Structure formats: structure tokens, C-alpha cells
Amino acid sequence: MEKRYLFTPGPTPVPPEVLAATAEPMVHHRGADFRVVYERALGRLQDVYRTRGQALLFAASGSGAMDSAVANLTGPGDRVAVVVAGAFGERWVKVCTHYGLDVQRLDYEWGEVPDPAEIGSAVAASGVATVFCTQSETSTGVVSDVQAIKAAVGDARLVVDAVSSLGAVPLETEAWGIDVAVSGSQKALMCPPGLAMAAIADDLWDVLPPSRTFYFDWRATRRAQEAFDSAFTPPVSLIKGLDVALGMILDAGLEAAFERHVRLGRATRAGLKAMGLELFSPDDDSSAVVTAARVPEGIEAPVLLRHLREKHGVTLAPGQGALKPSVFRIGHIGWFDVFDIASALAAVELALTELGADIERGVAVGRAFEAYEQRVAA
Amino acid sequence: MEKRYLFTPGPTPVPPEVLAATAEPMVHHRGADFRVVYERALGRLQDVYRTRGQALLFAASGSGAMDSAVANLTGPGDRVAVVVAGAFGERWVKVCTHYGLDVQRLDYEWGEVPDPAEIGSAVAASGVATVFCTQSETSTGVVSDVQAIKAAVGDARLVVDAVSSLGAVPLETEAWGIDVAVSGSQKALMCPPGLAMAAIADDLWDVLPPSRTFYFDWRATRRAQEAFDSAFTPPVSLIKGLDVALGMILDAGLEAAFERHVRLGRATRAGLKAMGLELFSPDDDSSAVVTAARVPEGIEAPVLLRHLREKHGVTLAPGQGALKPSVFRIGHIGWFDVFDIASALAAVELALTELGADIERGVAVGRAFEAYEQRVAA
Numbered sequence: 104m105e106k107r108y109l110f111t112p113g114p115t116p117v118p119p120e121v122l123a124a125t126a127e128p129m130v131h132h133r134g135a136d137f138r139v140v141y142e143r144a145l146g147r148l149q150d151v152y153r154t155r156g157q158a159l160l161f162a163a164s165g166s167g168a169m170d171s172a173v174a175n176l177t178g179p180g181d182r183v184a185v186v187v188a189g190a191f192g193e194r195w196v197k198v199c200t201h202y203g204l205d206v207q208r209l210d211y212e213w214g215e216v217p218d219p220a221e222i223g224s225a226v227a228a229s230g231v232a233t234v235f236c237t238q239s240e241t242s243t244g245v246v247s248d249v250q251a252i253k254a255a256v257g258d259a260r261l262v263v264d265a266v267s268s269l270g271a272v273p274l275e276t277e278a279w280g281i282d283v284a285v286s287g288s289q290k291a292l293m294c295p296p297g298l299a300m301a302a303i304a305d306d307l308w309d310v311l312p313p314s315r316t317f318y319f320d321w322r323a324t325r326r327a328q329e330a331f332d333s334a335f336t337p338p339v340s341l342i343k344g345l346d347v348a349l350g351m352i353l354d355a356g357l358e359a360a361f362e363r364h365v366r367l368g369r370a371t372r373a374g375l376k377a378m379g380l381e382l383f384s385p386d387d388d389s390s391a392v393v394t395a396a397r398v399p400e401g402i403e404a405p406v407l408l409r410h411l412r413e414k415h416g417v418t419l420a421p422g423q424g425a426l427k428p429s430v431f432r433i434g435h436i437g438w439f440d441v442f443d444i445a446s447a448l449a450a451v452e453l454a455l456t457e458l459g460a461d462i463e464r465g466v467a468v469g470r471a472f473e474a475y476e477q478r479v480a481a
Numbered sequence: 482m483e484k485r486y487l488f489t490p491g492p493t494p495v496p497p498e499v500l501a502a503t504a505e506p507m508v509h510h511r512g513a514d515f516r517v518v519y520e521r522a523l524g525r526l527q528d529v530y531r532t533r534g535q536a537l538l539f540a541a542s543g544s545g546a547m548d549s550a551v552a553n554l555t556g557p558g559d560r561v562a563v564v565v566a567g568a569f570g571e572r573w574v575k576v577c578t579h580y581g582l583d584v585q586r587l588d589y590e591w592g593e594v595p596d597p598a599e600i601g602s603a604v605a606a607s608g609v610a611t612v613f614c615t616q617s618e619t620s621t622g623v624v625s626d627v628q629a630i631k632a633a634v635g636d637a638r639l640v641v642d643a644v645s646s647l648g649a650v651p652l653e654t655e656a657w658g659i660d661v662a663v664s665g666s667q668k669a670l671m672c673p674p675g676l677a678m679a680a681i682a683d684d685l686w687d688v689l690p691p692s693r694t695f696y697f698d699w700r701a702t703r704r705a706q707e708a709f710d711s712a713f714t715p716p717v718s719l720i721k722g723l724d725v726a727l728g729m730i731l732d733a734g735l736e737a738a739f740e741r742h743v744r745l746g747r748a749t750r751a752g753l754k755a756m757g758l759e760l761f762s763p764d765d766d767s768s769a770v771v772t773a774a775r776v777p778e779g780i781e782a783p784v785l786l787r788h789l790r791e792k793h794g795v796t797l798a799p800g801q802g803a804l805k806p807s808v809f810r811i812g813h814i815g816w817f818d819v820f821d822i823a824s825a826l827a828a829v830e831l832a833l834t835e836l837g838a839d840i841e842r843g844v845a846v847g848r849a850f851e852a853y854e855q856r857v858a859a
Contacts (some may be wrong), residue, residue: 107506107508111509114508114510117506122504122718123504125503125673126500128485128487129673130492130796131492131798132674134796135790162541162542162545163540163545163696164540164696164715165713165714166712167541167696170694174694198695201692201695289507295717295719296510296540296714296717296718297540297716315693316548317575317580318541318548320579335542335543335545336492336542336543336665337674339673340500340674340675341675418509418512420509
């Protein structure tokens with residue numbers, strides 16, 4: 104009988120319309136019924152990416168799209184730079200190292216915001232041709248300024264992990280000259296996990312080396328998609344869900360989604376601070392995707408999370424890596440509204456009280472609504 | 482208002498219980514609710530594979546599992562043999578060639594049944610260490626005797642494409658000593674596409690070279706699965722569906738599934754022959770997965786298929802490659818019963834009549850039921 108509440112930064116809650124689309128009777132992937140959906144979903148994906156370039160779709164987790172970027176852009180021994188400021192920056196390093204690249208790490212403390220000018224200087228000094236970075240570092244809540252990073256790295260290619268940011272914060276893939284932006288279905292795109300995507304700038308196609316993997320071969324995938332076909336049997340049900348979800352996002356307008364995420368971030372921060380908790384993620388409007396906070400003295404974060412899950416059916420996300428004992432995270436990506444934030448805050452307040460923490464009670468939800476009410480300046 | 486009928490060999494129809502499971506509200510992949518499902522699904526997958534060895538699960542199309550086998554078993558320049566008797570044998574060649582292997586083709590005509598003794602002799606003569614074959618060649622309807630092939634190749638490893646055969650025809654992965662068997666969710670496992678799997682014999686783990694892809698790294702996947710975790714965000718909704726579907730299959734018993742597939746194949750062949758059509762797939766009980774038949778003189782197969790789809794909402798599968806003009810295929814994999822076969826046969830009969838073909842009318846469905854009624858000897 105106990106209800107469940109999912110406030111994690113991926114998988115995120117999926118709207119019932121999207122779930123219903125994924126549960127429609129199966130159709131053949133080469134039939135006319137599916138082709139209409141597929142063509143529309145691919146077009147909508149370009150619209151969400153804000154690009155007229157190819158947006159490739161793979162049956163895979165988001166990390167599959169990361170793999171595809173390294174496997175299609177590089178050859179063994181290539182020198183590349185990776186901006187590392189959290190767990191997903193480390194994932195780029197792992198993929199690049201796996202494929203035998205010579206990796207120049209541009210390290211930041213977890214929670215620190217990468218500095219575009221510094222990145223530009225380091226890339227200019229080393230002369231690497233390809234730079235990997237993370238737009239929204241889900242492990243810390245930091246959102247990087249990828250427009251400024253692209254401007255700073257000059258002629259080097261910028262490959263952006265937009266897994267938790269696409270559809271949540273602005274990403275003008277084409278206008279900003281982002282060379283590659285990879286993403287996944289289970290974050291702001293409001294779908295179940297299982298679809299990965301990669302938007303690829305037009306001018307890359309002529310200079311790609313042969314793909315180092317068979318499955319994630321960008322050229323083969325592009326050839327198929329241009330005929331509204333797929334290289335391998337596509338995940339029909341997930342693509343039906345994606346089509347509906349992208350339609351919902353675009354009908355309401357991407358700008359509305361961006362504004363909602365900013366305001367949800369404000370509400371979350373205001374509520375946590377009202378309880379007397381210390382934020383780990385930045386305390387400003389850039390922090391629109393996930394909010395990370397420190398537990399109060401004397402409470403272990405894993406104990407809080409287990410208590411929330413087992414006693415109240417509420418799932419928040421743990422801190423990653425060294426942050427595990429001291430940090431918890433509330434996602435507000437995709438299909439979230441202010442009532443979700445109110446529930447998450449109320450649950451944290453209740454659980455901390457039950458665990459004996461000394462926090463301010465009865466104010467978090469009210470402060471969250473106040474913070475949410477302010478419009479974001481255009 | 483027009484109803485739709487899906488009689489293709491993948492994606493195949495998905496039972497409503499499975500669709501409903503895929504559409505449940507999203508849960509976190511590291512939470513207790515999902516862990517129970519995941520652990521049970523992984524165990525059921527071993528049961529369906531009939532192995533106590535690891536069965537790895539990937540977010541991918543079936544071809545992703547094929548990629549994983551080549552990427553984890555071989556190094557550049559390795560000599561391997563591939564049994565080629567249709568489109569999916571050709572796919573093994575493509576994957577192997579992509580990864581720079583030296584491929585010894587063991588070619589059979591499309592529609593011919595590969596000869597285990599011949600394969601054994603060829604492998605002994607060349608001394609290759611790894612052989613790739615296809616259990617059910619979906620493009621032709623031929624099912625190979627992989628038990629005999631494994632016995633014939635001696636110490637060479639046998640990697641079996643079981644994408645359309647797992648759960649449809651016997652595959653005793655462990656007892657037969659099959660080294661690797663790859664499969665996909667969207668065939669006899671009665672799920673939407675998007676999950677790929679690979680069962681790996683225990684004695685392989687100590688001798689695997691480093692994985693050539695990051696995403697499909699078997700060792701990393703195994704490490705995660707052993708803790709009932711996953712290397713990357715797993716496709717939660719598809720795994721929920723898989724758990725339900727495998728439960729349905731195992732509750733009824735794998736032997737019952739194998740017998741049903743044999744009898745559905747008999748029914749399909751009896752009906753097609755009663756109309757006066759010529760079979761392309763073998764006319765015996767080995768042909769339990771998909772039935773391929775030739776169109777009558779004067780009819781183009783693509784015209785028949787389009788007519789069926791557009792006028793009657795019925796989707797059959799085309800011939801692949803050079804068979805496209807002359808062959809069509811009826812799948813009877815997974816969630817099919819004899820009434821589905823009756824509908825498929827009635828639709829073919831109606832459409833051929835409407836297209837002016839000279840066929841025998843009014844007998845196909847009756848003959849199909851007669852053929853279906855005979856039990857299969859244990």
C-alpha cells in the first residue's frame with residue numbers, strides 16, 4: 104500500500120502518457136505505423152538539441168553514447184583533454200583510457216565550477232584536438248558554461264556530456280558550435296532508460312576515422328536514419344515513449360522547461376537552507392538540474408537515505424565517491440513540479456527529525472514555494 | 482479502427498502482462514524495489530539459457546551482444562571461422578571484419594542446413610580457435626544443430642547467435658558446452674526490443690583478452706551483475722518486462738514452449754502447402770521459428786506484403802537480400818498460438834486471391850489446425 108516517490112536525478116519520473124505509449128501493442132520497426140513515429144521522434148530530437156545536424160539514436164544507456172563519441176572521433180594514442188569535476192568527468196577519462204588515448208586531465212575539485220578561460224589556456228598549451236566535458240555534473244549539481252568553454256578552446260572539438268542537461272538547461276548545440284553532444288532518455292527527456300543519443304556537427308562527417316566499435320558506428324547509424332530505418336532492431340516501445348515525451352516538452356516550449364528547472368532549483372535550495380542544511384552544489388541559478396546538500400552533524404547520509412526509502416517510500420540519490428557519507432542529492436530533472444519538491448523537502452525534514460538531527464522544522468516547504476514563485480528574468 | 486496483426490519474427494507480439502510491467506511507474510535502479518526484480522530476472526535468464534554460468538544483460542539491440550562477443554573474445558588479426566547461411570551469418574562476418582579479424586567463411590546456400598561434420602573438418606584443417614554460427618537463421622527459417630556443431634569443432638570455441646532461437650528451440654547452453662550464446666529480448670522472450678544478452682561459459686573468464694569496447698566490457702558487466710548492480714543505468718522498464726516474460730515462459734515450462742513452436746511451424750507449413758505455395762524453409766520439425774515461403778508465379782512478394790499491411794493491417798516479414806522479390810516470412814516465435822497462425826494464413830489466402838493469384842482456397846486454416854493437433858513425441 105505504501106506509495107513510492109522518486110526524486111533521483113535519473114531515472115526520473117516518467118509521465119503516464121509516456122508510459123502508456125511505451126506499453127502499446129508491439130509494431131514492426133520497418134512498418135508504416137512505426138516509421139511515422141520514428142521520423143517525428145528524430146525531428147523532435149533535433150529540435151530539443153537545437154540543431155539541424157544529425158541526432159543519432161542508439162539502443163543503449165547514456166554511457167553508450169559516450170563510448171560512441173570516443174570510438175568514432177579518435178584513434179589509439181590520440182591526445183585528448185578531459186575536464187574532470189565529478190563522477191561523470193571521471194567516466195570520460197575511463198572511456199578515453201579504455202580506448203588507449205593519451206589523456207590530459209583538467210581537474211577541478213568536486214563541486215567546483217570549471218573555468219572556461221583556464222580550460223582554453225590548457226588546451227592551447229597542449230594543442231590537443233579534442234576536449235571532453237560535462238554540461239551537468241550530476242554527481243555534484245554543477246552546471247558548466249559549455250558555450251564559454253567552446254569559445255575558449257578555439258579550433259579544438261568540444262564533446263559535451265549532456266546526459267542530465269539536455270532539455271533541462273539551455274544547450275544551443277548548433278549556435279554555440281558544439282561539435283558533439285551526447286545524452287540519454289532517462290533524465291530531462293522524461294523517458295525510461297534505454298535510449299542514448301548523439302548530436303553531431305555537420306562538418307565532422309568528412310573527417311571521422313573508422314569507428315572503433317561495430318555497434319556504435321556513427322556512419323552506419325546515420326545511413327540508416329537518413330532513410331528512417333535503423334541499423335539494428337530499434338527499441339520500438341522506448342522510441343514511442345520518446346516521441347510522446349519530446350512532443351510534450353516542445354509543445355510547452357523548451358524555454359518553459361528551462362525556466363521550470365531554474366525555479367525548481369531555487370525552491371529546493373531555499374527549502375534545504377531553511378532547515379539549516381548546507382548546500383554542496385552552487386547556491387545560484389546555474390544549479391537547475393540536481394541539488395546536493397550536506398547532512399547535518401551526527402547523521403550519516405546513507406542512514407538518511409535508507410530511512411527515507413524504508414520508512415517513507417522516498418528515494419533520493421546518494422553522494423558519489425568520497426561524498427557518499429556526507430552528501431545527498433535531490434533531482435529536479437524532467438517531469439518534476441513544485442509539489443514534488445515540497446514532498447521531497449517535507450520527507451527530508453521528517454526523516455532528519457526522526458533520526459534526531461537538530462534542524463529547523465516547519466519552514467522548508469513555505470520557503471520553497473516563495474522561492475518558486477519568482478519568475479526568471481528572460 | 483483497423484486492427485493490427487503482427488506476425489513477424491521480431492519484434493514479436495508482447496503479452497499484455499509484459500507491456501503492463503514495462504509501463505509501471507519508474508523506480509530507481511539502485512533501490513530495493515528494483516533489485517528484487519533484477520536479481521530474479523538474471524536468475525530466470527540463466528534458467529532459460531539452461532546454464533549456471535553468467536548471463537550478461539546489456540541495454541542494446543541483439544547485434545550489441547554479437548558485437549560484445551567479438552570484442553571480448555578476439556584481438557586484431559585473429560583467425561576465426563564463420564558459418565554463413567543467411568543474413569545473420571553475414572552479420573557475424575561484418576562484425577568480425579569490422580574488428581579486423583581474418584575470417585574463414587564456411588558458406589552454405591541460403592536455405593541450406595549447415596553440415597556439422599563439414600564444419601568440423603574445415604575448422605580442424607584451418608586450426609581456428611573460434612567459430613561463429615547462427616542457431617536460427619531468421620532470414621531463411623533454417624535452424625542449425627548447434628549441439629552437433631559444438632561436438633564437431635572439438636576444442637575450438639563456439640559462439641552461437643541465439644537471438645531468434647532462445648526460448649523457441651532447445652538450447653542446452655551448459656550441457657552442450659556452448660561457449661557463448663547471444664540473444665535479444667524481442668523474439669521468443671516476448672519482450673520489446675532493447676535488451677541484449679550473452680551467456681558465457683565459466684572457463685572463458687580466465688582467458689579473455691581486454692574488451693575492445695568500453696560499453697560492452699564483459700568483465701565490468703559481470704562485476705556489476707554479481708553485486709546485482711549494473712555498470713550503467715539499466716533499462717529498468719524493459720528489465721521489469723523481461724522478468725515477467727521469463728516468469729511466464731518458465732512457469733509453463735521451456736519444454737512446452739519448444740513443443741508449441743514445433744507445432745506452430747507444422748501448422749504454418751501445412752496451411753501454406755494447402756494453398757499450393759512452395760516452402761523455402763525446410764519442411765520438417767526443425768523449422769520451428771519462422772516459416773519462409775515463395776510467392777506464387779506472377780506475384781511480387783513486396784506487393785503481397787504491402788497489400789496485407791495496407792488493406793488488412795497484417796504485417797508479415799519480407800525476404801532478405803536476394804530473396805526479397807520472391808519470398809515472404811511468417812514468424813511464430815514467442816507469444817503466438819494457433820489462432821495467430823490461422824489469421825496469418827487466412828490473410829495470405831485473402832490477399833493472394835485479391836491480387837489474382839491462382840491458389841487453392843478454403844483449405845489452409847483447416848489443414849493448419851489438423852497439423853497443430855498432433856503432439857510432438859518427447
